[in-house]
Amino acid sequence: xxxxxxxxxxxxxxxxxxxxxxxxxxxxxxxxxxxxxxxxxxxxxxxxxxxxxxxxxxxxxxxxxxxxxxxxxxxxxxxxxxxxxxxxxxxxxxxxxxxxxxxxxxxxxxx
Amino acid sequence: xxxxxxxxxxxxxxxxxxxxxxxxxxxxxxxxxxxxxxxxxxxxxxxxxxxxxxxxxxxxxxxxxxxxxxxxxxxxxxxxxxxxxxxxxxxxxxxxxxxxxxxxxxxxxxxxxx
Numbered sequence: 001x002x003x004x005x006x007x008x009x010x011x012x013x014x015x016x017x018x019x020x021x022x023x024x025x026x027x028x029x030x031x032x033x034x035x036x037x038x039x040x041x042x043x044x045x046x047x048x049x050x051x052x053x054x055x056x057x058x059x060x061x062x063x064x065x066x067x068x069x070x071x072x073x074x075x076x077x078x079x080x081x082x083x084x085x086x087x088x089x090x091x092x093x094x095x096x097x098x099x100x101x102x103x104x105x106x107x108x109x110x111x
Numbered sequence: 112x113x114x115x116x117x118x119x120x121x122x123x124x125x126x127x128x129x130x131x132x133x134x135x136x137x138x139x140x141x142x143x144x145x146x147x148x149x150x151x152x153x154x155x156x157x158x159x160x161x162x163x164x165x166x167x168x169x170x171x172x173x174x175x176x177x178x179x180x181x182x183x184x185x186x187x188x189x190x191x192x193x194x195x196x197x198x199x200x201x202x203x204x205x206x207x208x209x210x211x212x213x214x215x216x217x218x219x220x221x222x223x224x225x
Binding site (some may be wrong): 034041042043044045046049087098099100101102103104 | 115146151152153154155156159169170199201203213214215216217218219
C-alpha cells in the first residue's frame with residue numbers, strides 16, 4: 001500500500017468548511033483513497049472513498065487531483081462534533097484487505 | 112441491527128493471565144479484523160479472517176491467537192498477557208465488495224496488563 005502524508009493537526013472555525021489535505025505520491029493505478037475518522041476513544045468511522053473522480057456523500061466531499069498524487073477531504077460546514085483524528089488511507093482492492101492507519105490529522109473545530 | 116459489538120469493554124489483567132476478547136457482527140460480513148491502538152498511534156492490524164474457519168496474521172500477531180468458528184464471531188485470545196499488550200483493541204468487519212470495501216468498527220476494549 002502507498003504511504004500517505006498528512007499534517008499532524010489543524011484547526012477550523014465552527015460553520016466553516018474544513019479542508020484536510022493528504023499526499024499519496026506513490027499511489028498505484030488500482031489503489032483507492034479512503035478516509036476514516038476517529039472521535040475520541042471511539043472506533044474509527046468510515047467517511048468516504050474514491051479512485052480518481054471526485055466523490056460526495058452526506059458526510060463529506062473528496063477531491064482527488066488529476067495525477068492522483070494528492071487529495072482533499074472537505075467537511076462543508078464543520079460542527080463541534082467533527083473534532084476528531086482523520087486518517088487518509090490508500091489501499092488496493094485485490095487480495096489485500098489491510099487498512100494501514102498512520103497517525104492522521106487531529107482536526108479541532110473552534111467555537 | 113447492532114453492527115459490531117465487543118465484549119468486554121474494559122479489563123485489567125495481571126501478567127501471565129489469559130483472556131479472550133469477543134467480537135460479534137450482525138451484518139453477515141465475510142471479513143473480520145482485530146486491531147490494537149496504543150496512545151498517540153494509529154491502529155495496527157493483529158489478525159484478520161476472510162471467512163468462517165480461516166484466519167491470517169497481520170502486522171503485529173505475536174502473543175495473540177484468533178479463531179473464527181462462526182461467521183458472525185471473531186475471538187482474540189491472549190494466552191499469557193504481558194504489560195506490552197496494554198492497549199485499546201478494536202474489532203472491525205467488512206463485506207467483500209467487487210472493487211471497494213469499507214470496514215465497520217466496534218467500540219473497543221480497553222485492556223490493562225499489570
